[in-house]
Amino acid sequence: MTEQEARAGAREWAGLAVLVLPCLLASMDMSVMFITLPSLAADLGPSGSEQLWIMDSYGFLLAGLLITMGTLGDRFGRRRVLLAGAAAFGVASVLAAFSTSPGTLIAARMLLGVAGATLAPSTLSLIRSMFHHAAQRATAVGIWTAGFAGGAVLGPIIGGLLLEHFWWGSVFLINVPVMVLLLVLGPLLLTEHRDPEPGRFDLLGAALSLVSVLSIIYGIKAMAEHGPGWLPVACCVAGLAVGAAFLRRQHRAAHPMIDMKLFRTRRFTVPLFIDALATFGLVGFSLFNWQFMQLVLGMGPLESALWSLPTFLVMPLGIALATALAPRIGKRNVIAAGLLVATAGYVLLTLLQADSGIVHLVVGMAVVSIGIGAVSAVVTEVILSAAPPERAGAASAMAETSAEFGGALGIAILGSIGTTVYRSELATTAPGALTPKELEAAQSTLGGAVETASALPEGTAESLRNAAFDAFAQEARIASVVSAVLMAGAAVLIATLLRTGRTRPGPDTSESAAEHHDGDRAADAPSRAVSP
Template identity: 55%
Template sequence: MRWLGLAVLALPTVLVSMDLSVLFYAVPALSAELRPSSDQLLWILDLYGFVLAGLLITMGTLGDRFGRRRVLLGGAALFGVASVLAAYAPSTELLIAARALLGVAGATLAPSTLSLIRTMFTDPRERQIAVSVWTLGFAGGTMIGPVIGGLLLEHFWWGSVFLLNVPVMLLLLVLGPILLPEARNPDPGKFDLSSAALSLAAILPVIYGVKKIAKEGLAWSHLAAIALGLVLGWVFVRQQLRARQPMIDVRLFRHVRFSGSIVACTITFLILAGIGLFVSQYLQLVLGYSPFEAALWSLPGIVGMLGGVGLATMVAARVRPAVLVATGLILTSAGFALFAQVGVDSGIPWLLASQVVLAAGVGAVASIATDLVLATAPPERAGAAAAISETANEFGGAAGIAILGSLGAVVYRAGLFDNPPTGLTGEQLAAAGDTLATAVRMAGELSGEVGQALLLTARTSFVDGLHWVAWIGAAACLVLSGFVLVVLRSVRPTAEVKA
C-alpha cells in the first residue's frame, strides 16, 4: 500500500516541476491571442515560480500543523481549478492571476509530497528508495516539460498545456484519501502569521532581484531588492530563534548533515541551472535547431539521471553519504568538462555525453542529500524541512541563471567587441552585443559577407563564454566535493542507521 501511495505522490511532483517550463513554447501562440505587453509576458512566465518559492516554507509549516494529506489534497484541488482558469483565460490579467494561483497550489504540493514520504517510510533504506523516486519525478518533470508542451502545441491551442494537470489532480483527489496516511505535528502551537508574512517578504525580493539580474543585468534596484530580502531574512531567523514554538527550527542548520546537504544541493542546482541556460541557446542559436528539436536533444539527460539515482540508491546502504555525494559531484564536474569541449559546428556528441554524465552526478547528489535533510528533521517538522530544501533549490536555480548567465554575457560581449566584424557600424555592434539572439537576427537581416561574419563571430564568442562557465562549474563541483567529504564524514550509511 505504501508503494502505491508513493506512485500517487510522484504524479503531482512531476507536474509541479513541469509547470516551470511547459509554457516556454506556448509564448508565440498566447502572445498572438492575448497580446500581452512585454512586462505582462514576464509575469506570465515568472509569477508561478515567484509565488511557489515564496510560499514553500509557509505551506510546509501548514502541512505540519493541519495535516500533510489535507494540505496536499487541498492544493491538488486548487491546482486543478487554476489549470482550467489558465487554459481558458480570455485575458492577460486572468492568465496572470491563474498563474499566481498555480504557484500557491504548487507550494502546497512540493513539501507535502516529500514530508509524507518521511512519514510513510520510516525504514532508512526504504525511505532512500522513495526519495530517489521523488527526485526522478521532480527532475524528470523539468526535463520533459518543454517536450510535452511542444507536442501539445502541434495539435491544440496554447491553453492545452495546462489541461494536462486536471486528470492527474483528479486522480490524486480520488486515490489520496485511500492510499496516503494523514500526518501532522501533534503539538504545533499557534500558527505564527507574522513569521509566515516575514518569510514571504524575505524570500520574494531575493528571488525577484536574482531573476531580474539574470534577464536585465546588474542594476541598483535589483541589488536593493536582494539586500532587502537578506535583511528581512536575518530578522526572520532572529524571530525564530527567540520564539517558543518557531515556525521553522533554524537550529537544524547546526547539524552538519542538514546544512551540508542543503549547501550541496543549492550549489549543484545553481551550476546546473546556469549551464541549462546555455544549452538551450547553444542548440537553437548556434546549431540552428527549432525549440522542439532542442528539447528532444535534452532528453538523454533523463537516462543519466535514472542511472545516477538508481546506482546511488543501490549502494546507499553500505557506502557513506559523504562518499556518494562527493562522487556525484565529481561526476558532475566531469560532465561540465565534457561540455567545455563543444564547438561552434561539432558539439552534439560532446553535448550528449555531457548531459548523461552531468545528470547522473546531479541525480546522485540530489537523492542522497534530500534524504539526509529529511532524516535530520524530526518527523513532526518534516514539512518545514522539506520546504527549506525546496526553497534552497529554487534559490540556487535562480542564482545560477543570474551569476553564470552574467559571466557568459561578459565573455560574449568581450569576444564580439575585441574582434568586430568588418562593415558593422558602432550602433549595430552595440546592439549585437546585447544577446546572441539579437546578433543572429541582425545577421539574417544583413546581406552578404557582413552578415556571415557577424554570425560566425557572435557564435564563436558565445561558445567561448559557454566554455568559461563549464570550466567554472567543473572546478566548483570539485571544490564542493572536498567540502562534502569533510562536513558529512561522520554520517553513517543507511544500513547502520536504526529506523
C-alpha cells in the same frame, strides 16, 4: 518493532506513485512556458512586462511559499494540505487554459504558484512519514527526485506535442485529470500525518519568509536579465534584512516555523548547501544548453526538447546507483562521487566549440545529469533523516527553497559572467563593416546577433554569425569551468566537513555521535535521535 525495522508495504508504494505525479506536473509548469509563450503571446498580445509576469509569477510564489506550506502541512496535516493544493492547482489550470487576457493568465499563474507550493513539501514529507526503513526511504526519495527533475525536461516536449495539434491552453488542461486522480486516490492510499503538538501558527513569520524569498529571488532574476542596478540590488538587500528578521523571530518564537536547532548540525546545513550548489550548475548551464541547440545548431523548440530527453533518461541511472551504493560505502562518499561525476561532465563541456555538434553537448549534459541525480537523491534523503518526523514538512520546504535559490543564483551569476565574456569576445571578432548600432545589437544577446545578421549582406552576415557563435561557445566554456570548479569544491567540502571516524550505526545514535562519528551512517538512524 523499531522505526528503523518497519518496512513499507504495497499501499505505501502505490501511494508513492500517486505522490510523484503532482510533483512531475508542478515541475512541468515551470518549464512548459518556454515553448508555450510564443503561441499565447500571439493570441493574448501581452506587453513585454506582462510576458515577464506570465513567465515568472508561478516560480516566484512557489519559491516564496514553500516554507509556509511545509509548516502548514506539519501543523494541519500533510495529506490535507496536499489535497487542498491539488484541488486549487486543478482549478487554476482551468482558469489559465481559458484565460482571455494577460491579466487573467497572470492571476491564474499566481494561483498555480500558491497551489504548487503545497505539492513538493507535502509529498516529500509524506514520504518521510510513510517510509521508516532507511533503505526504502532512500529508494522512495530517489523516485521522487527523478519525477520532479523529469517534469522540467518533459514540460517542453509535452508542450511541443500538444501545440502541434491543440491551442496553447491545452498545456494547462493536462494537469486536471492528474489532480482529479490524486483527489480520488489520495484519501485511499495516503495516511494523514501531522505534528501532534503544533502550537500556534506564526502568521507574521510566514509573511516575513514570503517577503524575504520573493525579494531576493526577484532581485537575482532582475540582475540576471538586466544587469546590476539600484532596484534589484535594493530588493536583494531588503530581502536579506527581512530574512534576518525572520530568523531572529524563529529563534525567539515559542512555536517556530523552522526548528533552528537543525542548523546547529552539519548533517542538515551541509546537505542544504550542497543541494543549492548542485542546482546552481544544472539550472545555470541550462541557459547555454537551450540557446546552443536553438540558435547555434538551428533546431526548433520541439527538436531541441527531444534532444534534451537523454539527460532525463540517464538521471534514474545516477539515482539507482546512488541508492544501491549508499548503504555500502556511505552517503558522504556517494555524494562526493556524484559531484565528481558532474565535474567530469562539465569538464567535457569546457571543450565545446561552435561546430562541436549536438552529440558533444548531449553527452556532456548526460554525464552531469547522472552525477547531479545521484547527489540530489541522497542529499534530499539526508536532509529528511536529519529532521524529526513532526518537522518533516518544514525540512522538505527548506530543501526545496535551497534548490530554488541555487537555481536562481546559477542563472544570475553564470548568465552575468557569460554575458561579459560574450560581449568582450564579440567586440574583438565582429566584422569591421558593422555600424555601432548593429554591433551594440549583436553584443546584447546571441539572439540579437542572429537577428542583426539576417538584415546584413550575406558575406557580412556569415562573418557575424560565425563570430557570435564562437563568442557564445567561449561563454559556455567559461560557464562550464565555473560549474566544474564549484562541483569539485563541493566534493571536497562534503568529504571534509562530514569526514569523521566510523562507528557502528544503531537506533540510539545521538546527534552528538553524528557530529563526532560518521555523519552519513548516523543519518540512517531514526530521526527521533535529533532533538526536536
